[in-house]
Amino acid sequence: MYAQMVKSEATQDDPEALAAFQARIDAGEKIEPKEWMPEGYRKTLIRQIGQHAHSEIVGQLPEGNWITRAPTLERKAILLAKVQDEAGHGLYLYCAAETLGVSRDELTEALLAGKMKYSSIFNYPTLTWADIGAVGWLVDGAAIMNQVPLQRTSFGPYSRAMIRICKEESFHQRQGFDIMRKMANGTKAQRHMAQDALNRFWYPSLMMFGPSDKDSVHSAQSMAWKIKMNTNDELRQKFVDQTVPQAEYLGLTVPDPDLRWNAEKGGYDFSEPDWTEFFEVLKGNGPCNAERLAARQKAWDDGAWVRDGLMAHAAKQRSAPIAAE
Amino acid sequence: MGAVVDMDAALFAGLCRLGDSTLVLGHRVSEWCGHAPVLEEDIALANTALDLIGQTQMWLGLAGEMEGKARNADALAFHRDVWEFRNLLLVERPNGDFGHTLMRQFLFDAWHQPMLTGLAQSRDARVAEIAAKAGKEVAYHLERSADLVIRLGDGSDESHARMQVALDTLWPYTGEMMTPDATDTALADAGIMPDLVGLQATWDGLVRDVLAEATLAIPDGGFMHKGGKQGQHSEHLGHMLATMQFLPRAYPDATW
Numbered sequence A: 001m002y003a004q005m006v007k008s009e010a011t012q013d014d015p016e017a018l019a020a021f022q023a024r025i026d027a028g029e030k031i032e033p034k035e036w037m038p039e040g041y042r043k044t045l046i047r048q049i050g051q052h053a054h055s056e057i058v059g060q061l062p063e064g065n066w067i068t069r070a071p072t073l074e075r076k077a078i079l080l081a082k083v084q085d086e087a088g089h090g091l092y093l094y095c096a097a098e099t100l101g102v103s104r105d106e107l108t109e110a111l112l113a114g115k116m117k118y119s120s121i122f123n124y125p126t127l128t129w130a131d132i133g134a135v136g137w138l139v140d141g142a143a144i145m146n147q148v149p150l151q152r153t154s155f156g157p158y159s160r161a162m163i164r165i166c167k168e169e170s171f172h173q174r175q176g177f178d179i180m181r182k183m184a185n186g187t188k189a190q191r192h193m194a195q196d197a198l199n200r201f202w203y204p205s206l207m208m209f210g211p212s213d214k215d216s217v218h219s220a221q222s223m224a225w226k227i228k229m230n231t232n233d234e235l236r237q238k239f240v241d242q243t244v245p246q247a248e249y250l251g252l253t254v255p256d257p258d259l260r261w262n263a264e265k266g267g268y269d270f271s272e273p274d275w276t277e278f279f280e281v282l283k284g285n286g287p288c289n290a291e292r293l294a295a296r297q298k299a300w301d302d303g304a305w306v307r308d309g310l311m312a313h314a315a316k317q318r319s320a321p322i323a324a325e
Numbered sequence B: 001m002g003a004v005v006d007m008d009a010a011l012f013a014g015l016c017r018l019g020d021s022t023l024v025l026g027h028r029v030s031e032w033c034g035h036a037p038v039l040e041e042d043i044a045l046a047n048t049a050l051d052l053i054g055q056t057q058m059w060l061g062l063a064g065e066m067e068g069k070a071r072n073a074d075a076l077a078f079h080r081d082v083w084e085f086r087n088l089l090l091v092e093r094p095n096g097d098f099g100h101t102l103m104r105q106f107l108f109d110a111w112h113q114p115m116l117t118g119l120a121q122s123r124d125a126r127v128a129e130i131a132a133k134a135g136k137e138v139a140y141h142l143e144r145s146a147d148l149v150i151r152l153g154d155g156s157d158e159s160h161a162r163m164q165v166a167l168d169t170l171w172p173y174t175g176e177m178m179t180p181d182a183t184d185t186a187l188a189d190a191g192i193m194p195d196l197v198g199l200q201a202t203w204d205g206l207v208r209d210v211l212a213e214a215t216l217a218i219p220d221g222g223f224m225h226k227g228g229k230q231g232q233h234s235e236h237l238g239h240m241l242a243t244m245q246f247l248p249r250a251y252p253d254a255t256w
């Protein structure tokens, strides 16, 4: 999917410069914003970091859906702290993208115009309180899988943003797992909600790693550039291997009849998610795409007067000393 | 005829007034999650809500403890109906546009901050301790809300107009904060809570200065709504509680 967008950017950069750039990356050097980089590298990073930033922002919505209904004051406080972190992650990432010459407003407008994506997972609804547990446990769990290796990514500002973000993510996953533990050990209704949440979030979580590498044309280039550190399938396998024992501990059933431990490979065999559904969700046909984008559009439109007002005040402040002279 | 006030009941009511106000405002602010005008505000609003919910845990926790009926902060937050809530009417006002949310926050912060400073001197050590902790957070809330009121009041024509509408709409809900009833007076006389009449001058000074810098005009007319502190609320609170209390009410035998 993203691959098609990148292909055309196969650059006409000078081969010698390209080779020198690649040598720096191979030597484990960090690339900093002011330094020369191939156009393809810059564009791929803008898309990847921007998409990641958008995911943090849109990701506030499914959890925000339950902040007002959190069942205890403690849970409400924890969820608020988590969602506040996610907004902070968005901020770090937009700042990292800005170093590549694209502003936060430009990225936001691209998101609202449907020209940029965010993680497909946030187009699924949070229907019960257990979903908030499942989101923390599975969605933040998958995000951690994706993000931990990216701490070593070649682009300096991205790598540093990832280091800050990863510090906070493990708390997110723990609070989600803790909700699930309470639900899975709770009343009959709570156990039902816990299993139902796992049923609905399992495959969408597997989709978070993207399609199989066989179908991902630009993976190789991104990996050579250390923008991508592992293949989608590697990370998905790791996620399944980590999560299945946790589900067993909770006494919940992973909704995959073909899930089996494979001693030979030292990991689980598992069913692929429905990739047709994945591509439909990316196209805008997921259960909540319209609501999510509408919410972001409304926040943007309703906030225009605030942003304009702040700018107008700043402009007055700048001109004030001159006027006084 | 001086009202005979049961001091335990007065303290319980006083603590509920504080804890319910922080709970209801914290809830309102949390409704913004993901919908703020700029990302920095998403972060700041969540942070404010988080502080207020933390303060709620302390105030209602103490209220439940001193009541001695095995009600903890959650029981008080999730298992009382509207007439038992003692929050100020101001904080249950709907969010409206960002200007309303911000103005509501500022008008409350300008009371909350000196209130906590007074409470930090309470003769009741438990009250003083909570107030000292909360005071640090609220000093920052006030700094932030005052600054934004100034910037948007003295911003563009539209932001100025919207802030003025917000001020006009919310102003009649501010009187209650500084109007003592028998409970407030008893608590003030006992040195447990500050004298609300004394707070008025501080609040007036602060609000006047900030609104003047914001180029906003204080509305004429002295009419003020009242009743929140005594449990007489607007229609809005019931809807908020229906949302807030849904899970503990629907699944009374569950723990979370």
Ligand SMILES: [Fe+2]
Pocket: A056, A085, A086, A089, A165, A169
């Ligand atoms: Fe995050």
Ligand SMILES: [Fe+2]
Pocket: A086, A140, A143, A169, A172
């Ligand atoms: Fe997270």
